[in-house]
Amino acid sequence: MAKETYEVIVVGGGVAGCFAAATAAAEGASVVQLERKPREQGGYIACGDAMKAPRDSKKYPGPIDMGAIADDDDVLINGNIDQIEWRDEELGVRKVLPYEDNSNVIDRYEFGQRLLDQTAALGVDQHFDTVVNDVTQDGRVTGVEAVRDGEPVTYEGDVLIDAAGAQSIIQEMVDFEALDTPGAATFEEPHYTHFGSAYREIIETPEPVEYENAIVGKPLEEMGYIWYFPRTPTEINVGLGFQMNKEPIPLADRLKQDIQNRPEYRGARVAEKFDKKDKLGAAIALRRPLDSMVAPGYLAAGGAAGTTHSITGKGIRGAAFSGYSAGRTAAMAVEDGDLSEYGLWEHNRWLYREHGEAAMLASRDAYNVAGSTIDVNILRAVAALLPEEEIRDIVGTETNVADLKSKALVGAGVIKNLISEYRSDTFEQLGVSKEELYESVTGVIETRKYVRSYEDIYSRYPEDRGTFENWLSERNRLDSDFYDALDLAPEEQKY
Numbered sequence: 001m002a003k004e005t006y007e008v009i010v011v012g013g014g015v016a017g018c019f020a021a022a023t024a025a026a027e028g029a030s031v032v033q034l035e036r037k038p039r040e041q042g043g044y045i046a047c048g049d050a051m052k053a054p055r056d057s058k059k060y061p062g063p064i065d066m067g068a069i070a071d072d073d074d075v076l077i078n079g080n081i082d083q084i085e086w087r088d089e090e091l092g093v094r095k096v097l098p099y100e101d102n103s104n105v106i107d108r109y110e111f112g113q114r115l116l117d118q119t120a121a122l123g124v125d126q127h128f129d130t131v132v133n134d135v136t137q138d139g140r141v142t143g144v145e146a147v148r149d150g151e152p153v154t155y156e157g158d159v160l161i162d163a164a165g166a167q168s169i170i171q172e173m174v175d176f177e178a179l180d181t182p183g184a185a186t187f188e189e190p191h192y193t194h195f196g197s198a199y200r201e202i203i204e205t206p207e208p209v210e211y212e213n214a215i216v217g218k219p220l221e222e223m224g225y226i227w228y229f230p231r232t233p234t235e236i237n238v239g240l241g242f243q244m245n246k247e248p249i250p251l252a253d254r255l256k257q258d259i260q261n262r263p264e265y266r267g268a269r270v271a272e273k274f275d276k277k278d279k280l281g282a283a284i285a286l287r288r289p290l291d292s293m294v295a296p297g298y299l300a301a302g303g304a305a306g307t308t309h310s311i312t313g314k315g316i317r318g319a320a321f322s323g324y325s326a327g328r329t330a331a332m333a334v335e336d337g338d339l340s341e342y343g344l345w346e347h348n349r350w351l352y353r354e355h356g357e358a359a360m361l362a363s364r365d366a367y368n369v370a371g372s373t374i375d376v377n378i379l380r381a382v383a384a385l386l387p388e389e390e391i392r393d394i395v396g397t398e399t400n401v402a403d404l405k406s407k408a409l410v411g412a413g414v415i416k417n418l419i420s421e422y423r424s425d426t427f428e429q430l431g432v433s434k435e436e437l438y439e440s441v442t443g444v445i446e447t448r449k450y451v452r453s454y455e456d457i458y459s460r461y462p463e464d465r466g467t468f469e470n471w472l473s474e475r476n477r478l479d480s481d482f483y484d485a486l487d488l489a490p491e492e493q494k495y
């Protein structure tokens with residue numbers, strides 16, 4: 001059997017894999033990137049294609065030149081998105097939240113292709129048509145077994161970066177308990193209820209839509225949403241997603257039904273230039289980032305590490321920064337010769353402490369946990385009632401101190417007044433009583449307190465492996481308090 005040796009092996013040719021491989025190579029490591037798809041389909045994936053401010057280098061760290069990608073007209077399809085809209089048209093509700101300037105609906109295929117080009121240019125060996133089907137380990141993860149162009153190949157390496165997406169099977173192949181860890185293995189394998197299922201098409205409309213500067217979401221009968229993300233005023237990425245702990249929804253049929261009932265989509269059809277290959281569905285991670293994304297010789301990034309926003313399902317940026325972090329840590333560990341959990345802990349530290357967005361995503365997941373306990377009609381009524389800043393706190397990933405102060409204003413008294421003013425026919429239409437609504441809105445305020453407590457705990461995420469178990473006990477105590485507040489039986493608890 002053919003054998004190849006590299007310092008860093010990256011599985012996955014998506015956003016996380018490219019950021020990881022490019023960063024490790026730029027830091028001086030020898031890197032191979034393995035992708036099961038052929039080159040011409042690399043980086044191609046089911047996606048709503050909405051992406052925040054690609055020119056902002058703080059959001060996209062590392063050697064990948066996002067500015068150059070964003071300047072490419074084939075990638076940057078709609079750079080004028082400046083708002084998010086929540087529309088519950090049945091109820092006459094429209095909430096408008098500001099979105100960062102220069103945000104985009106991109107062409108995901110062209111974007112993926114440019115990422116792969118840049119990654120190769122930074123010195124990464126890319127092996128396409130290469131399916132990883134096993135992991136080798138000996139105290140630490142030592143490499144993978146793969147089939148490349150139909151031939152078996154063994155890849156040996158110092159560090160394996162698992163960037164194989166939300167449906168990564170790499171984690172199932174590693175026997176984490178058998179690795180040389182100082183205490184118990186810290187790596188936590190996700191459960192299927194932590195995922196969502198999503199599907200999209202790209203359609204052409206005869207007339208321009210009036211929301212060409214907005215990414216639009218609207219409710220679904222289960223926890224999830226339908227989206228309309230305009231690439232151009234007449235070319236719309238439409239899709240839907242829901243969480244897998246709910247009743248399954250036939251996604252393509254449900255989307256068709258929605259499109260057929262929208263006046264602006266009368267006469268719309270799947271865009272010819274995209275045809276059937278752009279009707280795509282996939283799993284999506286809707287959980288908090290893994291408590292620890294490292295094991296001896298192993299790092300997880302992107303969908304495989306749960307760095308997706310569990311309410312909105314947005315994961316491009318999380319994949320970029322976690323990929324960067326994994327690549328940087330892998331190169332450092334190779335240079336230091338320490339491939340243990342201690343040596344690789346920097347990946348967790350950077351994401352949770354220094355960069356901090358993993359902490360933000362993990363804290364916001366409390367809204368997903370609480371939302372899953374509420375009937376979807378009550379959720380709709382709550383969304384109709386909540387002030388826009390409050391919704392922004394739930395769907396956003398960035399908060400500054402000034403924001404926090406203003407959010408503290410939305411307290412129980414204010415909500416009581418809002419409910420008394422709100423049209424009762426709206427609630428009746430949903431079959432939601434004022435009492436139920438009041439209880440649920442109070443629940444949101446209560447959940448927000450827990451979000452702040454999670455933020456506090458994650459701000460103290462361990463700097464090194466040594467104190468992880470103590471920190472984890474504290475975090476798990478907060479989980480228990482939160483579940484008690486929500487009155488959740490053990491089988492209903494997300495983690």
Ligand SMILES: Cc1cc2nc3c(=O)[nH]c(=O)nc-3n(C[C@H](O)[C@H](O)[C@H](O)COP(=O)(O)OP(=O)(O)OC[C@H]3O[C@@H](n4cnc5c(N)ncnc54)[C@H](O)[C@@H]3O)c2cc1C
Nearest residue numbers: 012014015016036047048049050132165198302303315316
């Ligand atoms: C329908 C849908 C809509 C979405 N909309 C948005 C959006 O609008 N905005 C946003 O920011 N995020 C969105 N997301 C989420 C976002 O697409 C993901 O979070 C992101 O793509 C994750 O990137 P990744 O690199 O971790 O994984 P992926 O992009 O999934 O890449 C993983 C790669 O690994 C390869 N691979 C897997 N297993 C193996 C193996 N055994 N051997 C070799 N190769 C393997 C796969 O072929 C794939 O190319 C959406 C997701 C879905 C499903």
